Amino acid sequence: MNVPAAWYLILAAVLFGIGAFGLLTRRSALIMFMCIELMLNAVNLTFVTFSRTLNDISGQAIVFFVMVVAAAEVTVGLGIVVAIFRRRSSTSVDELSEMKG
């Protein structure tokens, strides 16, 4: 018998938490993007686990679309990072403070 779904759900919750902590504390835009990937992977793991539990393929189909959206997001995001780096020679998000009131 396979291990219970709750184990995978807890693992996904912890992975999501690690990704969220990294996103909130790191200041390099590249590392922040990697943390977003961690959070997306945690959600994918949850979808696959529920797909198994409910015996329904939809969860896996949605994971497929999440992967496509993640690829598009990384492409555009890294394009923005390159554009910002050209302007200010840094990928630290603390330097982007012109809009501060």
Place this chain on the structure above:
Amino acid sequence: MIAAAYSVPNVLVFVTATLLILVGAIGVISVKNPVHAALCLIMTLIGVAVAFIAQSADFLAAVQIIVYAGAIVVLFLFVIMFLGVDRREHIHFEPLVGQRAFAAVGVAITVGGLITLMARSHWVSGASSVTTKLSKVGSGNVKELGTAVFTTYLFAFEATAALLIIAVVGAVLLARREQRADVEENA
């Protein structure tokens, strides 16, 4: 005791996946060098692929390795090398006082809430097998997934095609804008 209730290989696979995922994830948020963070990210992605295979999502595991570990992390590494930002970040410098403590408290509340919800309620109470049933355990579900994507989710599938084209055009535009401005100034 656990191994008596669940078969030993399944527990071993779960433990392996957990170790890969958690060690890689902690590596991503704690190492200073962005190149090392990208390599830790690969470790996490492979761990998630192992968890996918253990839950008979074979196609997704293959896509995970090819698209995530193959393409996305290579894209990260390419940008890191291209920009030359592979020097170390001052990780212990904290510009916002208490940022780390607040982040830790917020994340602890979120994760603790999720786990408490999971322990105290029946999350999986919806109708099962609404779209298509999974095939038998261990057979991979590639056929079912393909059928679902090309029938039930056909519109979403076509929309992802448009999304990818827009993303590629947007990325090219973003990465080229500076050069075009230089050309206009020089002209």
